[in-house]
Amino acid sequence: MSLLRIRNLTVEFATGGGQFRAVDSVDVDVGEGEILAIVGESGSGKSVSMLATMGLLPWTATITADEMSFDGQDLRRLSGRARRQIIGRDLAMIFQEPMSSLNPCFTTGFQIREALRQHTDLNSRQRQDRAVELLTMVGIPDAERRLKAFPHQLSGGMNQRVMIAMAIACRPRLLIADEPTTALDVTIQAQILDLLTGLQRDTGMGLILITHDMGVVAETAERVAVQYAGQKVEDQPVADLFATPHHPYTAALLAALPERATERRLATIPGVVPGQHDRPQGCLFSPRCQFADERCRTVPPPVQPAELGRARCHYPLHAPEVAA
Amino acid sequence: MSEPVLIAEDLGRDYEVGGGLFGKPGLVRAVTDTSFTLSPGKTLAVVGESGCGKSTLARMVTLIEEPTRGKLSIAGIPTVPENWDRLRTEVQIVFQDPYGSLNLRQRVGAILEEPLKINRRDMSAKERQEKGREMMRLVGLRPEHYDRYPHMFSGGQRQRIAVARALMLEPRLLVLDEPVSALDLSIQSQILNLLLDLQERLGLAYLFISHDLSVVRHIADDVVVMYLGRPVETGPKDEVFERPRHPYTRALLSATPRAEPGAGRRRIELKGELPSPLNVPPGCPFAPRCWKTQDVCREVRPALEGTPHPAACHFPEDEVVEAERA
Structure with missing residues (x-):
């Protein structure tokens, strides 16, 4: 049984420019x-x-979750x-x-x-x-x-x-x-x-x-x-994550590491993390993703099964052929 | 080979600290006995932990501080106060924090033009603006950014502005004081690529100050490892990284986490912390934390010497380290 179990956690802050979603339906499990x-x-x-x-968040934060329990105790109702x-x-x-x-x-x-x-x-x-x-x-x-x-x-x-x-x-x-x-x-x-x-x-x-x-x-x-931008985009054991990242963001992040560089120019991720007012409609990473297509830009991606690193992506990398 | 842009000989900088009406002030030797040369188109990286004197070194090279000992010359001209005006256009600096180093009340255009206003009095406003816009293209900013304020930019873009400002006077030497440590990984690689591009195109010499060894390994040609204000090892990047001779360099390399799970590398664990710079041990400054210390280390200060590249140690490591990392 997991010690800390969080399902669908969302945190929004009331800011001068409206609600800002800092955490967006995140699941956490720690044993x-x-x-x-x-x-x-x-x-x-x-x-x-x-x-x-x-x-420990200030009163401006609105926290919602389907489940948030520590050692069986519901943290939301305490x-x-x-x-x-x-x-x-x-x-x-x-x-x-x-x-x-x-x-x-x-x-x-x-x-x-x-x-x-x-x-x-x-x-x-x-x-x-x-x-x-x-x-x-x-x-x-x-x-x-x-x-x-x-x-x-x-x-x-x-x-x-x-x-x-x-x-x-x-x-x-x-x-x-x-x-x-x-x-x-x-x-x-x-x-x-x-x-x-x-x-x-x-x-x-x-x-x-x-x-x-x-x-x-x-x-x-x-x-x-x-x-990435408040969402969990991938969840894997450490060795697998470094060997076969399933989400394009993870892959791009790893490729940008100077120590993994094979040539003098480093791989980069174009653009910046979306802010409060330019959150994309579909996948949050789609404006910066080299694989993105129309579906990515309009439909929020599903969470893939554990074999695919729970990647939040329409087209996870290193997927077996059948799934594609 | 072309003339070096920067030559430092036994450079040193002391600070007096504390001391009251009757108390004797203490003397901090922030940098001592530091010598190096830097050629156009090359990158010299200075690495070390906080308090090792790397920022003081950067400040001396940028003519913000006057050295108290030793000689420094930029483009063949000694850096004595009479020459400072002339030299300021040859050397410029980019700071670590792009949020703190840009004036929030100035538009990007004004930020870029200011160095010209001060140092190129004969330039017309139109010429200045043209040059500013050209520089923005060079560092990958869009022309419409010219009239915006710094708060409208992300960290990576601000660092581009800082680089553009530093290049406005066409310096030959750029001091980069931790230019990417405040940036996220995905932005860090953009800025490093920009720096590499500019170096190739303009033949700039970089003095690159950093504590991040993976970045240094990527960008540097030569490396100086500093500890408590002294260089403990210097040499070409590959040699220093593959065959570190000073125990401190080895410890530093082994302590840097590598993005390879299960690499199973033996980590050299250093005991204790950096001694106070007010109270540097008489012998080798690294002796209190070193695992090879003998009596001679505590008494006699080792000189920076030896082959294939110099290291300040009585008992340098001379076997190949690469094997144990595999």
């Missing part, structure tokens, strides 16, 4: 102990769909109080900018202990011990002293470790990491990714990794969901 990567460019709705799951009991304990999130997601006015120790105070019945001595244990676990040497430090006294990598320590403080069953390494240098990125996958292995928690970096996806994820 226990699974690593799912959600990839997409900016504006593809990958962060918003997870923020909606966490209930009261704020009940939701806060789950969030931070069983369901935790790490954000991109460690510097701005920690409170600069409190020590790291206070912030880690706060999570423990909210969600566990440990006494203050035990909370302190657990905080030391957590910092040691995420690879911060001299933990006792670091607990007394303020965020500005630590480096970006250290702060991200503190964020991770806070997120895993109550042994969550699902951790959502939103671009956890984008603000960090590559050698630190490698350390943080190893830490996250190590923790995932040791504790058996589910992990959702939101990223735009195909390299990070290839090295850490087990399954990948590709999002």
